[in-house]
Amino acid sequence: MFSYILRRLLAAIPIALGVSMVCFALVYLAPGDPIQTLLPPDADAETVDRLKRLYGLDRPLPIQYLSWLARVAVGDFGRSIATGRPVAEEIRRSLGNTVLLASVSVLIAFSIAFVMGTIAGRRAGSWIDRIVTGIAVLGVSLPNYWLGIVLVIIFAVELMALPASGMAGERFDPTSWEHLQFLVLPVFTLSMIPVGIIARTTRSAVSEVMNQEFIVTLRANGLPEWRVLRHALKNALPPVLAVMGLQFGTLMGGSILVETVFAWPGSGYLLSKAILTRDIPVLQGTILVLALIFVATNLIVDLFQSTLDPRIRRG
Amino acid sequence: MTAPLVEVENLSVNFVTRESNVTAVNGVSFTMMPGEVMCMLGESGSGKSVTMRALMRLLPEKRSVITGGIRIAGQDVQAMNDRALRQMRGATVSMIFQEPMTAFDPVVRVGDQIAEVVALHRGVSHKAGRRRALDLFDLVRIPSAERRLDAYPHELSGGLRQRAMIALALSCEPKLLLADEPTTALDATVQIQVLILLRKLQQEMGMSVIFVTHDLGVAAEIADRVAVMYAGRIVETGPVRDLLRTPLHPYTAGLLASTVHDQPRDRDLETIPGAPPDMRRLPPGCSFAPRCPKVGGDCLLTVPPPVSPAPGRVARCLRVPAAQPEFA
Amino acid sequence: MSTAISDTTPPALAELAGPAQRGYWGTVGYRLRYDPVTLFFITILVLVILAAIFSPWLAPNDPYQESIIRRLKPPGYRGHILGTDELGRDMLSRLLYGGRITLTMGILPVLVATLIGGGLGVIAGFAGGFVNALIMRIMDVFYAFPSVLLAVAISGAMGGGAVNGMIALTLVFIPPLCRVAETATTQVRNLDFVDAARATGAPVRLVLWHHVLGNVLGPVLIYASSLISVGIILASGLSFLGLGVKPPEPDWGLMLNALRQAIYVSPLAAAMPGIAILITSVSMNMASDGLRAAMDVRS
């Protein structure tokens, strides 16, 4: 088991390196000048050149990459061109907000979707299966940023029941409704897609397991249906977990649109700002960290899976 | 005289799907005494497994239509409610399968799977269930039983897995064991070990066994009585010796003749021509008629009724005389 | 001269022995015929696609013709069946024309990615070993990015625009398609019939073409079809962020973005492009689900 973990960790290193290279290349392929963010719109070209030199952006790319990598390796992501603050700090803060949003969304999505998918998977082909599938398809088919706007209008503007955007403040306090209410709409919006995807995965995993022979054995041994289901769910869980992990990773980096709509100061928001302002250090750092989180999430899910399913542990 | 343990009366099973309607079992009747071992022989798809599952009501309820009567240990299986059904399953009747790999939950240790069933039926703790599982492993002669209890199914070899499966099936000392081709997936040297083990356990525990196989040799090794199925019907039953020596039904005879066992090499094997029928579209009359060497026009018209030429022997063939003098 | 070592079954009975000849796709079609839900959504999808293709003939108005006095009028206003948008352009015409752009944005990247990613996956799966490792590790790197992030980052890097947006989406879809193709190929490759074909001594090219591709195509196409709805949503998300199609093209995502400001004045107009995306995407998903079920001949 330990060697399995170690092997997976080692395998992640080249991926991480590749990811860093892609991040770097991606950002430098971009036309336009990062230095622009620094400047008022009226700044002239001479000022631009001078600043470029001051920020070391005039050196050859490979050198910039290597020095960037060397600094990133020790946790120094540089400073934001736009705000002058250390990128690591910006990422940490916005990541915290996004982790909050993404994990609550995924957990809620998981609890709802797992139940939905299990009910549907047990009775594949029935009308209840059709309904669940319908809801799931709706979840993945809705452009969620649009849903977010609609929800804001209904619940914040018309009913004035919930805040429209933002989050309460510096320290999130999960015990206070003052703070929690800010989560409601973005979480609901964000969980639509995971609900759809997790419900579908659960449904197919459960229905597949329910068709396996060992289910017959369990029934043949007189196990009540809920115990049979417990066995089935233990078997169905690994693929569902995998999808859940992917969804968490996707939400970590993919809530750009929703965070924009809700002015949620998370990593997606940070990223879209960085893209619009060409804030290279922030862009690189954020993309890198998000991709690495994605890799790490998958790794953790793998390890979870292998504890759930002994057949996965090899070597 | 003791009451029969199993009484099956005109059992039929239909699978109804959108595209087709399969009559997998078509009017099967038989009875079994306690302590009897009956082999069900027949080609693939002849309905052996479906019959076994029908006995425990394990067929998908939505898609299958079961008619006819099933009584096990005096209880009407068809009329059982869920609770009664669960109490019967595993305790009165239990089952072992061809592929022990797929018959175990792959993510739970085998010892725990057995313990769960024991704990459920005996109302004891899980720990006590594990102790019972250990005894059972010794019973089925699994070496280093203690260690094997903690193994996952995929960590056991084929033979050990099948023994574990048997241990699971015997965990609550059932009155009837349904064994669906339990040795087909095993190697020759292992198969004989398992067969002998099963026979011994059956005698020790005095249970009845229905043993499904399509291997005549296996039947000869273990059965008291044989029922031969063809296309969803039992075409012949009888004591194992008589049936193997003097088969009544042409299908049984053909099966015996085409089984390769030390026939002369310079001559072709005797065969049954053609292939088993499509269960979706059974021919009217005797299902075996299209392949039968003794076929006549009457065979195609009606399903032959069972005839009993000798005590204990029944065949469904128009060519079998009602009573044969030699056996009378 | 040939010896008759024949099956003595008479022809008439032999025919009884198996189902009617239908062929693989015949069977799939047959199964689809009995799935009204899937048929319904396929019909909608076909209608949407036809509407997009024939939009120049179907659209009642010029989708670019604005008129400030007619802006944001409700459906039915002076022959504008679905009303007008924020510049007084005919909603229906824009939605019809928009279908062209949006569907292209959704479908074309998937197609190209299927060719590239699927091709790479088949090569990786069939070649195995080092080639496989090389291709798949590179894919892993791209796979390590959440798709929205990658799409936004790439089109952000290359600058907006329909073409760049499509390139970004293509790059996003290549890794997953490559994975699916690789898995399917590896599975097929380990089946005996591929070995049987190799055992004839036929060149690899022919084995690949006749025996592997046909069997890999199914799963890859099903997966690709389910990606199309993702593509449509992602593409409109890009437009929404200002990274996709450029105005005044009537892309649904862009319309959503522009009309969002008008949501207080004319909620219906603001909702319409979203509804168009929703309908298309739901139909796409349901059709692909139905197809998947129909193509799974085992069940």
Next chain:
Amino acid sequence: MAMTSFAADAADERDRGGPQQPLLTVTDLRKYFPIRGGVLGRTVAHVRAVDGVSFTVRKGETLGIVGESGCGKSTVARLLMRLVDPDAGEQVFDGEAVGEQGGISVAQMRRQVQMVFQDSASSLNPRMPVQNSIAFGPVAFGARRADAVAMARELLTKVGLNPVLFGGRYPHELSGGQKQRINIARALALKPRMIILDEAVSALDKSVEAQVLNLLQALKRELNLTYVFISHDLGVVRWISDRVMVMYLGEVVEIGPADAIYTGPKHPYTRALLASRPALDPDQRREEAPVSGDPPNPVNPPSGCRFHTRCPHAEPVCSARAPSLGDATGFGHLAACHMQDAGSGHTAASVLQ
């Protein structure tokens, strides 16, 4: 027309060495499958699937190979077809080394050696009408499509299937026996001289098995074929084979004429195997299993004689030293057992002599 002549020519022009030259000679064939593991995914162990196997197949004979599951039968078959590459060993086909300088190429060899797989279902392309599957080989070797399909239909007749009814069908529309006939027809399509049948009848029902066996025998006679017939069904192997090779854990333990092996097995494993067959007579039921336990894991095969862990006659020498395949009796009946080797030091050696 050439395409219609499937009957054996009086003298096959491909025959090089004459009847005395064995069609196939295999020497010291070896295949270890690596098992990867550890932190770096390096090879940590090997499955010794085939470990030093040597045998010959004479022209026109049938060599049966028996053994328990996992003993390496299929691997031998795949090695012979070069579907997997051997780690060591030499393969000579009709006097020519396969895949070596001055010998014949693998592709050429494959035209003369064909294979039928156990799983009749997975060995046919589910998306291809069966006649196209049969015609694939000839088309790949340049035959015109129409010719190849016509020939495929002729082959269908030959294996007892009506081409009109069956030619255009897809595999899932056929029964197991019919599929296996198609597989045989495909193997015949390149007019091979030798066919390797890997469990070709094992998955079939008894009644169908007999049909296919008869078909195989008839084809062999008619087309002058040579078979390597792999099975774990001892009865079937005996009926079809001229000579039989018994394998255990990747090694040959006994090889010789079929009757000699069945009537006078020399290796304890062969004896156990034969004794494990269920008798067809209820009055001769076995009370005691001939051997106990399962075959050991081929990753860590036992030292010395690999059977010694289950052998009733095992002595210290058996675990110390591996016996060699010796012909104690002459007549080409070879067995790898210390009891057969007078000088081995086994106490029973001389007695059995």
Next chain:
Amino acid sequence: QPESVLRVAMTAGDIPLTAGIPDQGFEGWRFVGYSLYDALVSWDLSRSDVAADIKPGLATGWHVDPANSRRWIFELRHGVKFHDGSPFTAADVVWNFDRFTKESAPQFNARQFAFARGYLGSFESIEAVDEFTIAITTKQPDSLLPYNMSFLMLVSPRRSAEVGNDADAFARNPSGTGPYRFSRMVPGERLELVKNTEYWDTARIPHHDRLVLLPMPEASTRTAALLSGQVDWIEAPAPDAIPRLRSSRMQIVTNAYPHNWAYQLNFVDGPFRDVRVRRAANYALNRPDFKELLGGVALEAYANLPPSTPYYGHPVRYEFDPARARALLTEAGCLPCKITLAISTSGSGQMQPLPMNELVKSQLEAAGFEVTLDVMDWNALLQVGRDGREKHQNVDGLNISRSLQDPFNGMMRFVWTQQFAPRGSNWGHYRSEEMDALINRALATFEPAPRLALLTQIHEKMSEEAVMLWVVHDLNPRAMSPRVRGFVQAQSWFQDLTPITMAPR
């Protein structure tokens, strides 16, 4: 009595820099710069009926050295204290100028340099004459220098020294002389300021206790935030949301200010070389349509500056006249007249670039133009603007909205040869000796009245020459809850928030 709080939703994507001169455009100056800091010169934002002009700030007065027209003398205010308690003196001003300009100084800051540079075009050197007097020498006579001084925020050298001259650390704990003190900041989310009870201008001590600034770049998000009571004040609501806001009893305030939404033109490469084509384009636009599109919160722009500007004068009024436009094009021999306009999808001061540009395109085309819109993102467009026409000869017009806060930035930089891009803002290289002469004279005229006459002449000439394609002036709409009292919207990019009181709920 509970703390009274004013919560403002800004259009900025992030909190403007708090370390001195802010970023995020003039919104940064508006809410952060002039709240935390003062410049030598202030804007008088107390009236809504006249165009805002400068007034004394940290300098109580200024005049040109009678002996040297390149030397300006500024008298500093006595008794001013930074938030950290240190007194404000001439040395602090010099220190701040070094921070902007002197790369070798420890307090030099590249970002501050970048922001200040645009206002120090004529700056040569600074000296402290005595403790409360400084003198600034310019490269050439610059009568408009005091305007530029209004943009340079002065920070506390003591606080800067305390944090080792680290601008980032300073930003997290800034110290200025402004009417608000820094309270706390959640980066990316909110900045909170509290009133400075010791502010030197006692009239401008804030009438509320706390000012909360929230960045919300999405117009619909801002609107929703106001409607749901999350904030009290939003900048630039979406025009289409205004009726909905009104129906919720929100106050909508607008006022003219020196902004225009226009196109800078290419005077060298394309059809706009010809003044007739430029005029034709200006005649082709029906500006009331734009006002309609923008929900009424805009002013038709017939010239560079809105009519309330002192130096507006009597420019040509380019009323909608498509026939005349077509005639002019025919005369110029350019029909259809193919032009390419570079536009962006968003950006500071760009209003609603997409629909507005689409409308421009269709109206120009109705008059005989053939318009290609080259859509790019905001930064790419800025880059095009910075590069100048030479690198973008296929671009005929550039849709960047500029701030026109003072005469130099409002007019001269667009038409002065010294401002040719890439050195300055004259993107299309407009060249006119007459114009150059006017500008030089205005810069050398220190008497307000004659200078005003010259400035008016410049404005009129720009209009006559049709140096831009003018569309509308923004009216700077903002919406606020009925609880916000006492706000006076000045005719400026900047606003004074200090008089605002918050009515109790």
